[in-house]
Amino acid sequence: MTFVITFAAVTGIKFVSLRVDWAKILPPLPETSLSLLISAAHWALSLTVFSTIVIALNYAVRRNCFAVMALVCTITLSFLFSFGISTALEQWKLVPPAQSAGISLGGKGLILSNAIDSSETAVILLNGADEPHGPRVVAIPGQPLAYQKSAAENFELPRVPFGNDTPWFLNNLAIDIRLNAEMFQKRYSQGFFSYLFYVGALIFLLCSLGYLFKFSVWPLANLFIAALVFGGVLSLNTFVNSAEMQEIISTFLNGKLPADSALPLVYIAFGLLINLYSLLVYAAKRRVDDDV
Numbered sequence: 001m002t003f004v005i006t007f008a009a010v011t012g013i014k015f016v017s018l019r020v021d022w023a024k025i026l027p028p029l030p031e032t033s034l035s036l037l038i039s040a041a042h043w044a045l046s047l048t049v050f051s052t053i054v055i056a057l058n059y060a061v062r063r064n065c066f067a068v069m070a071l072v073c074t075i076t077l078s079f080l081f082s083f084g085i086s087t088a089l090e091q092w093k094l095v096p097p098a099q100s101a102g103i104s105l106g107g108k109g110l111i112l113s114n115a116i117d118s119s120e121t122a123v124i125l126l127n128g129a130d131e132p133h134g135p136r137v138v139a140i141p142g143q144p145l146a147y148q149k150s151a152a153e154n155f156e157l158p159r160v161p162f163g164n165d166t167p168w169f170l171n172n173l174a175i176d177i178r179l180n181a182e183m184f185q186k187r188y189s190q191g192f193f194s195y196l197f198y199v200g201a202l203i204f205l206l207c208s209l210g211y212l213f214k215f216s217v218w219p220l221a222n223l224f225i226a227a228l229v230f231g232g233v234l235s236l237n238t239f240v241n242s243a244e245m246q247e248i249i250s251t252f253l254n255g256k257l258p259a260d261s262a263l264p265l266v267y268i269a270f271g272l273l274i275n276l277y278s279l280l281v282y283a284a285k286r287r288v289d290d291d292v
Contacts, residue, residue: 003081007048014040046181053206061213078203086188176238201264208271
């Protein structure tokens with residue numbers, strides 16, 4: 001239930017964000033609500049896998065659930081939900097969408113500026129958003145107004161407003177989530193076993209990090225530490241899957257293994273080591289308790 005609620009909420013928020021970004025594009029481009037919704041759902045699936053595992057492990061630790069059972073259930077349910085939603089989204093792409101016309105941002109004399117910082121350059125489109133490369137007046141702070149008859153055809157106007165005040169770490173996180181979602185789609189297109197190998201290994205590693213929620217007696221501190229570690233795994237996933245790193249890994253392996261199989265194998269190995277360490281710690285504590 002947590003997975004479904006989180007996925008639906010994140011998909012809705014991302015869809016609204018994509019819809020707003022689409023409305024800011026100049027010149028207005030046709031788009032379909034269905035394609036935007038599918039893109040939002042893929043992005044939300046990537047984030048939901050990470051966030052719900054954090055929630056599930058935190059709940060299991062606070063409720064003192066049997067560790068092995070919690071691990072197996074979390075891995076199984078996370079993969080089934082992930083694969084089921086990926087299948088539904090791929091089937092949904094086959095539905096012929098109804099194309100929507102671009103949203104008009106205004107008529108002649110449309111002013112493009114940063115609503116937050118008035119000291120930045122502003123552009124006035126004399127013929128409106130329908131002719132973004134047409135005649136314009138450019139207002140540069142501290143300089144007289146400049147009239148331009150036209151702009152180069154390859155000149156791309158920034159999205160409205162010009163400013164982007166999103167913190168850098170949120171931008172980086174959004175990019176990592178998007179790239180991870182694209183990897184999910186790529187693995188799904190390669191077949192069930194490729195998807196199982198990659199996504200299953202990732203989920204196995206994340207679910208093996210349950211001990212992070214026992215570092216402190218403060219649950220909120222444990223949740224923060226786990227979120228940082230999971231963010232690190234997401235960034236590592238993006239870094240290793242980059243084209244440059246894949247080429248380096250392929251050269252290092254010298255054809256003995258496919259380059260794209262190296263990361264899942266590392267995930268599985270680290271997951272096994274973490275679980276073995278947790279098992280040994282548990283056995284040592286039980287022995288100390290028996291001796292006492």
